[in-house]
Amino acid sequence: MSSPSHVAQQLSQFIQLEQQLRQADSLPALGFALVNHTGMLCPCDQVFLWQADAERITHAAHVTQVDAHTPLNQWLNQCCQYWSRQANAQQARTLTAEQCPEALASQWSTYLPTNVLWLPLITASPSDTTHPKLIGALLLVSQQAITLQAYPLLSRWQEAASHAFSALQAHQRSARRWQLPGLRRSRQRLLIFIVLAGFIGLFCWPVRQTVLAPAQIEAKNPSILRAPIRGVVADILVKPNSPVSEGQAVVQMDTREIESQLEASRQQYAIAAAEFRQAQQQALSDPRSKASLEVLRRRRDQAASEVRYLADTKTRMTITAPQKGIVIVDNPSDWQGRAVALGERIMQIAQADQQQLNIQLPVNDAIHLTPDTPVRFFLNSQPTTPLKAHLTQLAYRPQPTLEGTLAYPLKAEFDHSVIPDGDKALNAQSRQLGFKGTAKLYGEPTRLGFYLLRRPLSMLRVWLSF
Structure with missing residues (x-):
């Protein structure tokens, strides 16, 4: 007979184990606690956890991961499936080789000792509380016989394990409602389907690509006025954005250098023309002077061409508008006195329309x-x-x-x-x-x-x- 102190110690240990059992937050954690803590309540060599929904051994004491392909687990799974279909499957009982099918009984001595305690885990269905449901079982393997009469705390342990197991399964089923389980249709699944279909339809909605970019209104095919020669801009004769008529003077170049060259060219022409006339008069009395007439004539013609070129250049120093339009030019004061190269753009004349x-x-x-x-x-x-x-x-x-x-x-x-x-x-x-x-x-x-x-x-x- 156990002493009162020993009984109190067992009860204290049971309360601690039960508390750890109820604190498990997932089915794997609960299975690990069941198979490893059950041996503290009664002497046993090994503890297995068989789950009815998975129809296999999911946990074993002192084993981190159960391999379902080992011969022991395959044989034990077949035995548990057979025992779960018996009429007394929801009752705790001792199992022997005689309670196995003939095809499995011959291998009992190979895998298990003589004594195995079947400790079922049962729960009541929410819709029918009068018919409990088998959700799993604990298999306590030992060389000695294990009974609930000898270890009364196992009954309380069975109830606590069944309650914790059913509570976690219910929580898992409620979480799976948002995971579209099987073919079951619910409001949550319909809502998720509608939202996903809406997003997919919205992303596949045909639209036209558009892009924004800075832009500016400018003239189309404007007339560009360029410097006729290398020189200096004297003055811009018109204002920006002002209308001009065809032939109107718009830019005046500095003509002082051209006028100096033109005056020098005119003097050279006068000298060449006088020398040519003098040679003509001498040729009347001196036949030897006729040989120089052709040279003097070409010199006079060259001087005349130089005068005409410089005069034409002076005329082009006043740039006129080639067409009617609007003046497009930068700040006119910046152009006054500015040196430009031949062909450099000065302004544009554009049509307003x-x-x-x-x-x-x-x-x-x-x-x-x-x-x-x-x-x-x-x-x-x-x-x-x-x-x-x-x-x-x-x-x-x-x-x-x-x-x-x-x-x-x-x-x-x-x-x-x-x-x-x-x-x-x-x-x-x-x-x-x-x-x-x-x-x-x-x-x-x-x-x-x-x-x-x-x-x-x-x-x-x-x-x-x-």
Whole structure:
């Protein structure tokens, strides 16, 4: 008979083990605690845990992982499946070789000793509490006979294990509702399906690629006025953006050097002409003077050609407008006294009604574009009234911009119906040379998902170098 102190010690140990059992947060942790703590309540050589839903041995004492392919586990699984189908499967009992099928009984002595205690784990179904359900069993293997009468704490241990096991299984079933289990349809699955279908449909929604780029209104096919010779600009005779007529003087070059050269050339011509006349008079009395007449005549003609060239150059020093239009020039005061080279551009004369868009498309925002691609131009001064245009010229080589970035220069022409016919004042004020804004270019159709993730995917490709 056990002493009171020994009984108190056993009860204290049982309470601690039961507390550890109920603190298990998962089925694997619970199985590990069952097979390793059961041996502290009664002497046994080995403890196995068989689960009914898995139909196999899932845990064994002093074993971290059970191999289901070993001969012992395969034989024991067949035995447990047979015992679970018996009428007394939900009752604790001692098992022997006689309680096994004939095909399995012959191997009992090979794998197990004489005494095995079947300790079932049962739980009541939430819908039917009168018919308990077998959810597993503990197999206590020992050389000596183990009974519940000899170890009464095993009954309490069986109840605690059954309760903890059923509670964790219920929690696991509730968590699986969000994991689309099998073919079971629930509100959670339907909600998840609708949300996923909505996201997939939204990402696959067809949209048109668009890109924004800075743009400026400039003249189309303007007349470029260049320096006729190497010299100095004396004065700009017109103001920027002022209208001029054909033949009107717009630039005056410094003619002092040309006038000096012209005066010297005229004196050389006068001398050559006088020498030629004198030789003609001498040739009448002196036949030997006739030999020099041809040389003097060519010298006089050369001097005359020099005079005509310098006179024509002086005339071209006053640059006139080749056509009627608007003057496009930088600050006139910056040009006064400025030395220019031959052919250097000074100003432009543009037609007021011939305009185009100069678009600077950044390299990082480049998309596939084709001629006649539609463009909408939003002026900085009137952002709510876009102007319609279409691409006419594409560049395949980027160029540096004033901001220090690389961009593709594009050209676009305005459509005829840019502004409604009834708004003539807005049409005249909106399309002025030099006005800046933002151009929206429309590319090929694509999917919304690719349109939203195009930039991140491009950065990811550069970062991963593929």
